[in-house]
Amino acid sequence: MSEHPPATFDDFLRGVWRENPVVVQMLGLCPALAVTNSVANGLAMSMATTFVLLGSNLLVASLKRVIPHEVRITSYVLIIATFVTIADLLLEATVPSVHKQLGPFVALIVVNCMILGRAEAFASRNTVSRSLLDALGTAAGFTVVLVLLSAVRELLGAGSLLGVDILGPQFEPWVIMVLPPGGFLTLGIGMLLIGWQAERQQRRTAAARAMEAA
Amino acid sequence: MSDLTWILISALLVNNFTLTLFLGLCPFFGVTGKVETAVRLGVANIAVMMITAVAVWFLNAFVLVEAPYLRIISFIVVIASLVQITEMAIKKISPALFRALGIYLPLITTNCAIFGLAIFQTNRGYGLLQGLAFALGAGLGLTLALALMASIRERLDLAEVPSLAKGFGISLIIASCLSLAFMGFAGLGAG
């Protein structure tokens, strides 16, 4: 590994798709399922998580030479808990209704393995600028999944998007979608679609290779 | 139904930590290959949850009265230290139990179910007994969810799952069915 590889666009892109925290690494499932019963909640959770991720990656990357190896995890946890508390206070001060909706799940960002994972796996051994890009990418990947999940669940479960009625009064809402089983089901179907897409691609490349060989 | 019974039943069935609050999903999807492993992890969790409940009650009642904004940071530090101390104590007192539970204890530190327990217990203003009932219910609920998931997956090893659903996809669909089944427990407390 070279000492200081420059920050690249790939640092950002990697987190969005190829190493997407939720659908590829299966991290941060708790918030991804618990608060995605409406788009507004999903967005608020994404924003709070982005804030914590940026803050923790920034601090961990800039302090990586100061923090002794033996107490690094404890220090990372302290840093993350600080930013989560700040996010919690800021949310309650600015948008109390959203804060009430998310409830205890704002505090639970602290145990979102995704954040500690990025601190340990990336920010602790890379430059500040690369770590910030990595945080942005991971946060973007997290946000995309949460917004997609919450959009499907709110549209089918309440017939609306961001609280605006879309499907009209004659639509009978599938209430189950905004309840816990709907969360598991929506992400499950999403995973099936991703698996199907991956298989199709594999078959295509295999077919292309066979053609070449022939 | 008495207050304590309701808290226990609610955390165990009606508002099951894993299947309706989405807490402890990492072990739920990660460590549910075998029933025996799952149950052991669950039992370790019950123990840690009970200890956590006492610690959190103590912090809330005596330490954090004037500084509720330091909750998140003190809970996470206390829980992490408690798990470490429990691990060391079990190692000293019962090496056999340590061998059985040992590898699961570090996993519990990063388990959101424990931290979730602390936060929910605080938000609902539970006292010591209520907190213990809540911890017992939540721990049993987690164990139940882990055991159910593990027994289904043991069967699944013998079933023909479509290749595109192998792994995470099928687990999520199963979790959805389990969660749906647990919704049937709603209304148990009212009456």
Place this chain on the structure above:
Amino acid sequence: MTTPHSHGAPATLDAEPAVPSWRLLATLGLAGALAGGMIVTVYGMTRPRIEAHRAALVESAIREVLKAPARWDTLYLVDGALTREVAAGTDARRLERAYFGFDDAGAFVGAAVTAGEPGFSDVISLIYGLEPTTGALLGMKVLGHKETPGLGDKIEQPAFTGQFDGLLTPLAGVKGSTGMPNDVQTITGATISSRTVIKIINNATERWQPLLQAYLRGGTE
């Protein structure tokens, strides 16, 4: 845990100079102090707004269930009796309380109390206004619940909450209208949720009405 084959791993760790334990402690102490400092600073900045929001929430709830009183007093429940003043040293935040509302002329209109019990899926909490002498309700507002969207959550809609104004306790849940002064129409598809609301109010009234009456008798001297 060490097996004869794992000598490689400790050796590479030993290659780095061991960090003295005072440095570990110092780092953690510094990190803790920094974290505490940052949190306290942000808390200081956000506290006025957070407290204003919370106060506004309580205020609007009291206004709603006591039908816009001119002013109200907060009374605390200490040792089984209501009191206006809390003895120094006790933490008022942890005490149960009742809000006594007064109209423009300064006459007592009713008291608002909060209560909660398990509903269909989790605890339903509400605040309601009560005229202690007659046992008549002034109004009811649901503060928090986790009932099923589309069914149980109708308990917070005006069609249901509006029925409570002027009803006499103890309440009874009925299907369809009867016009009796203590009948509440339960919601179709959410019978348990509606019955829980009725039960909460009945149980709370049973407990609070004597306390409120006792205070009023004492206060009119």
